[in-house]
Amino acid sequence: MRSLEDAIADLTLGPLLDADDKLAVDTWLSRHGVEKHDAEQLRNGGLKRLMVYRRLVRANLRSAVQVAIPRVVARMGALFDEYFDRFLAERGPRTHYLRDVTTEFLDFCTGHWETDPRVPAYMMSLARHESVVIELNAMPVRSTEFVTPELTLDNPVRFIEATRLMKHDFAVHELSESDSDRTAPAERPVALFGYRSPEHTTRFLELTPMAAELLRRLLAGSPLGNALNDAAKALDIPLTQPVIDGSARVLADLAERGALLGTELRTEQGTTNAAR
Amino acid sequence: MLVDAVAEQNQLAGVGLGLRWEFLDDVLDRDQPIDVAFFEVSPENYMRRGGYYPEALERLGESYRFVTHGLTLSLGAVDPPAADYLDELQREVRRLNSPWHSDHLCLSTAGSLVLHELLPLKLCEATAQRCADRLRAIQDRLGVPMAFENISWYAHPGAQELSEADFISLVLERSGCGLLLDVNNVYVNSLNHGFDAAHFIAQLPLDRVMQLHIAGHFTRDDGLVIDTHGARVIDPVLKLLTSTVESTGPVPVLLERDNNIPPLPDLLAELNVVRRAYDAGLAASRGRP
Numbered sequence: 001m002r003s004l005e006d007a008i009a010d011l012t013l014g015p016l017l018d019a020d021d022k023l024a025v026d027t028w029l030s031r032h033g034v035e036k037h038d039a040e041q042l043r044n045g046g047l048k049r050l051m052v053y054r055r056l057v058r059a060n061l062r063s064a065v066q067v068a069i070p071r072v073v074a075r076m077g078a079l080f081d082e083y084f085d086r087f088l089a090e091r092g093p094r095t096h097y098l099r100d101v102t103t104e105f106l107d108f109c110t111g112h113w114e115t116d117p118r119v120p121a122y123m124m125s126l127a128r129h130e131s132v133v134i135e136l137n138a139m140p141v142r143s144t145e146f147v148t149p150e151l152t153l154d155n156p157v158r159f160i161e162a163t164r165l166m167k168h169d170f171a172v173h174e175l176s177e178s179d180s181d182r183t184a185p186a187e188r189p190v191a192l193f194g195y196r197s198p199e200h201t202t203r204f205l206e207l208t209p210m211a212a213e214l215l216r217r218l219l220a221g222s223p224l225g226n227a228l229n230d231a232a233k234a235l236d237i238p239l240t241q242p243v244i245d246g247s248a249r250v251l252a253d254l255a256e257r258g259a260l261l262g263t264e265l266r267t268e269q270g271t272t273n274a275a276r
Numbered sequence: 277m278l279v280d281a282v283a284e285q286n287q288l289a290g291v292g293l294g295l296r297w298e299f300l301d302d303v304l305d306r307d308q309p310i311d312v313a314f315f316e317v318s319p320e321n322y323m324r325r326g327g328y329y330p331e332a333l334e335r336l337g338e339s340y341r342f343v344t345h346g347l348t349l350s351l352g353a354v355d356p357p358a359a360d361y362l363d364e365l366q367r368e369v370r371r372l373n374s375p376w377h378s379d380h381l382c383l384s385t386a387g388s389l390v391l392h393e394l395l396p397l398k399l400c401e402a403t404a405q406r407c408a409d410r411l412r413a414i415q416d417r418l419g420v421p422m423a424f425e426n427i428s429w430y431a432h433p434g435a436q437e438l439s440e441a442d443f444i445s446l447v448l449e450r451s452g453c454g455l456l457l458d459v460n461n462v463y464v465n466s467l468n469h470g471f472d473a474a475h476f477i478a479q480l481p482l483d484r485v486m487q488l489h490i491a492g493h494f495t496r497d498d499g500l501v502i503d504t505h506g507a508r509v510i511d512p513v514l515k516l517l518t519s520t521v522e523s524t525g526p527v528p529v530l531l532e533r534d535n536n537i538p539p540l541p542d543l544l545a546e547l548n549v550v551r552r553a554y555d556a557g558l559a560a561s562r563g564r565p
Contacts, residue, residue: 038398138324138326
């Protein structure tokens with residue numbers, strides 16, 4: 001029974017099988033070890049009808065990706081379909097959630113696109129920038145238990161769950177939302193903080209290098225004081241009062257936007273200093 | 277467990293609507309609740325996620341009852357669904373207070389691949405047994421009665437050993453679960469495979485029907501009829517609903533519309549058409565000996 005299941009998966013996701021090519025059909029049947037009486041039915045016309053599922057499966061999956069990264073699909077044209085076909089054939093969707101198929105597709109393409117001269121260098125950045133909107137929209141809500149609004153240097157900071165810090169080599173966030181625009185983004189390093197607002201809208205903030213280094217550490221769970229020191233060290237800048245004030249403004253802004261909840265009162269190891 | 281389901285089934289008897297994001301806001305914005313017996317929800321669209329839609333669903337839950345109907349349990353697959361997926365599903369079914377859960381009698385996974393489509397099963401005793409075992413195991417895991425839906429299918433994979441009606445009856449017999457009878461799927465299959473839809477339904481143990489589905493479909497240029505849920509329900513399908521309800525008596529009936537979704541007022545008008553067909557079936561049912 002597994003042989004039939006594998007054969008159907010291959011028929012829908014794998015390379016196109018010519019149902020009129022007897023040798024190709026025999027090879028396909030034998031590769032999957034399909035039992036004799038099932039193979040007979042498939043040879044005698046069953047396979048051609050079964051091919052309708054190839055179109056249904058692929059159209060459904062493709063439309064889910066199209067919704068998530070419309071500008072990438074439009075800009076890549078036939079090249080997108082080439083990679084989508086490869087994704088289906090070589091890896092295939094593993095998630096029960098249609099909304100996550102795009103992430104699986106992009107994870108598959110990472111590494112391939114970078115070495116393919118036909119794919120513009122900015123395309124993966126644009127794809128990640130587009131797909132993160134659906135990801136942020138769907139991220140679970142984090143409990144506000146064990147959080148106090150005041151920030152203290154000795155403790156980690158709690159953000160809402162729906163945040164994402166992204167670094168790109170291209171300013172893809174400045175591109176037009178139009179699917180027909182083919183302008184290439186400016187090549188410059190950008191750090192973006194994406195979050196889901198209390199009104200359920202995905203928003204992006206472009207960060208300074210200091211803000212990006214600070215948020216990266218805070219999102220990883222560093223106490224605020226350590227994060228500030230380490231961020232300044234990483235950028236080789238002194239932690240002066242203006243730098244501290246600037247960082248405080250960034251955090252206050254994020255709190256006002258509903259992205260930062262406050263000080264974490266509990267860690268995996270137990271309560272933090274602020275909770276004692 | 278089925279005893280509880282019968283009580284819930286009586287409460288929800290009437291015509292419900294498949295909840296879709298396209299008209300979610302319109303339903304929420306109305307001053308008065310719309311006249312639906314229940315909303316059917318696809319839990320995969322709300323599981324393991326936060327944001328607008330789960331919150332909107334919670335608000336809807338203050339005025340409406342939900343019944344969950346899943347898409348990816350893949351009841352006929354060789355491998356069982358992943359444990360973490362079932363955990364999430366259980367949480368969602370409980371959160372929505374669904375009196376039962378249903379999914380399709382089909383293949384939608386193959387090993388670790390998830391195909392996101394309802395593919396046909398090989399109709400034989402071994403598959404029926406596997407589906408029955410799977411249904412009982414999932415029912416135990418979810419803690420609510422399970423029902424399965426007959427699908428539209430366009431080709432049979434391999435040598436067919438049982439008729440579809442016999443296959444469905446066997447799964448019902450061996451699983452003890454309920455049947456979600458999709459009247460439109462029977463009609464579509466009757467056109468594609470050349471049988472009499474009413475006769476097919478008459479062969480099924482209709483006392484096991486937990487819920488009915490009704491929808492529209494599309495005929496391709498080559499004559500193949502595809503179950504798109506993208507058009508109005510046509511008269512022959514409404515008549516089939518009436519004759520089915522004449523046999524089942526009061527049951528929850530669901531209007532499905534997944535594509536080309538019209539404005540909510542048009543959808544509610546269609547709901548009234550379905551309700552008239554359902555009421556006609558009920559009236560005839562009461563007149564039966």
